[in-house]
Amino acid sequence: MKVSKFGGSSVATAAQIKKVLNIVNSDEDRRIIIVSAPGKRHAEDTKATDLLIRLYEKVINGLDYQSKKQEILERFSDIIDELELKTDLLQQIDSTLEQHIKTLADQPARLLDALKSSGENFNAQIIAAYNNEQGVPTIYLSPKDAGIIVTDEPENAQILPSSYDKIKEIRNIPEKIIIPGFFGYSETNHIVTFPRGGSDITGAIVARGVQADLYENFTDVSGIFRANPTVIHSPEIISEITYREMRELSYAGFGVFHDEALQPLYRYRIPVVIKNTNRPDDPGTYIVHDREINRRRVVTGISCDKGFTSINIKKYLMNRQVGFSVKILNILAENNISFDHMPSGIDNISIIMRTSQLAGKEEKVLNAIRSQCEIDELNVEHDLAILMVVGEGMSAMVGTANKITTALADANINLKMINQGSSEISMMFGISNKDAEEAVKACYQNCYQ
Ligand code: ASP
Numbered sequence: 001m002k003v004s005k006f007g008g009s010s011v012a013t014a015a016q017i018k019k020v021l022n023i024v025n026s027d028e029d030r031r032i033i034i035v036s037a038p039g040k041r042h043a044e045d046t047k048a049t050d051l052l053i054r055l056y057e058k059v060i061n062g063l064d065y066q067s068k069k070q071e072i073l074e075r076f077s078d079i080i081d082e083l084e085l086k087t088d089l090l091q092q093i094d095s096t097l098e099q100h101i102k103t104l105a106d107q108p109a110r111l112l113d114a115l116k117s118s119g120e121n122f123n124a125q126i127i128a129a130y131n132n133e134q135g136v137p138t139i140y141l142s143p144k145d146a147g148i149i150v151t152d153e154p155e156n157a158q159i160l161p162s163s164y165d166k167i168k169e170i171r172n173i174p175e176k177i178i179i180p181g182f183f184g185y186s187e188t189n190h191i192v193t194f195p196r197g198g199s200d201i202t203g204a205i206v207a208r209g210v211q212a213d214l215y216e217n218f219t220d221v222s223g224i225f226r227a228n229p230t231v232i233h234s235p236e237i238i239s240e241i242t243y244r245e246m247r248e249l250s251y252a253g254f255g256v257f258h259d260e261a262l263q264p265l266y267r268y269r270i271p272v273v274i275k276n277t278n279r280p281d282d283p284g285t286y287i288v289h290d291r292e293i294n295r296r297r298v299v300t301g302i303s304c305d306k307g308f309t310s311i312n313i314k315k316y317l318m319n320r321q322v323g324f325s326v327k328i329l330n331i332l333a334e335n336n337i338s339f340d341h342m343p344s345g346i347d348n349i350s351i352i353m354r355t356s357q358l359a360g361k362e363e364k365v366l367n368a369i370r371s372q373c374e375i376d377e378l379n380v381e382h383d384l385a386i387l388m389v390v391g392e393g394m395s396a397m398v399g400t401a402n403k404i405t406t407a408l409a410d411a412n413i414n415l416k417m418i419n420q421g422s423s424e425i426s427m428m429f430g431i432s433n434k435d436a437e438e439a440v441k442a443c444y445q446n447c448y449q
Pocket of ligand 1: 049181
């Protein structure tokens with residue numbers, strides 16, 4: 001059995017929806033389908049989810065929201081009309097939006113989640129209705145009926161482990177099943193969304209619940225590129241990548257598959273394939289638990305993300321002081337800051353985090369470190385980019401670090417930090433934001449060309 005998820009661009013128009021259903025109906029094993037909200041139809045377009053967020057902003061600021069709502073209704077009526085659906089779906093969409101606005105106006109976080117979920121929810125109903133009209137028995141299943149019961153923190157749903165047994169039961173439904181992605185229901189019966197891009201997470205949860213043989217994730221590219229295609233012209237597509245490699249690459253900017261979506265898949269080792277709705281015969285990229293190392297392609301991918309900050313601390317004889325780093329980490333924890341890397345020397349330590357983590361708290365955190373940790377020097381470096389060079393094969397092969405550092409040196413890029421974890425699956429380099437694109441180009445050239 002396959003669980004197949006289709007992203008926003010795959011379900012943005014009636015024509016795309018027809019392509020999706022051709023793919024779905026051409027394979028009996030594609031029984032459970034997860035869909036996103038209508039995405040962008042062209043580069044300047046706005047995703048339905050963003051339109052819904054704008055509607056929320058109007059409502060919450062007490063402004064006239066009718067024209068925003070109209071824009072959303074038009075997105076759906078375009079699809080409904082073009083599919084020639086004879087239903088009162090548009091009327092239902094309108095009244096559902098009004099209902100959320102009326103009942104949740106005094107609970108902003110709940111209203112935002114309810115409105116945001118509507119893009120997926122309406123689209124799933126439309127797609128199920130159309131497939132039925134084409135003569136393929138198909139049902140729409142709300143996340144609640146599918147058993148997707150989640151924690152109650154708005155915009156940050158986490159699946160409750162007890163959900164999986166309930167989800168498993170949907171295996172027995174004989175019709176094709178269309179489930180909206182991106183949200184679940186809490187035990188208190190509230191709609192709670194996953195983080196943005198979270199339809200991937202729904203797909204992974206359902207794939208795990210029904211113990212699918214394969215989780216297909218359809219998007220608008222034919223797989224995962226070895227590097228950002230806006231930086232490298234027509235990069236190679238990765239044919240196979242492990243969960244761990246994928247996690248490292250998506251951490252530093254590979255956006256094609258949500259990193260939280262890997263978690264449910266690990267335990268049952270359910271493979272994922274990233275495929276292209278517009279070119280379904282392309283092989284795509286498989287994300288798997290284990291794979292053979294390709295000695296000609298030791299580096300699987302290169303990613304680089306900007307917007308990091310490093311707090312650099314020096315203290316003479318730091319290595320002999322018991323509990324020094326714990327004090328610093330406690331200060332971060334007290335300020336609710338999560339960090340990403342912590343490279344250290346005998347008398348210095350750097351703590352690297354996303355700049356957004358420090359926003360509004362920087363002075364407070366630095367003052368606390370100064371007053372509680374008896375340090376010799378403290379400085380903060382903004383505008384850092386993190387370059388990740390990732391490959392399972394690096395641990396067994398000699399020379400990858402040399403290859404990368406030579407490429408970066410030849411491109412005159414200053415390495416502010418280097419870190420390699422004990423797993424040797426990735427190398428991390430801290431560089432200046434301004435060098436990010438050049439660094440990716442230099443590494444790509446040296447690894448693959
Ligand atoms: N529609 C949601 C978003 O734009 C979720 C998704 O498409 O995965 O973030």
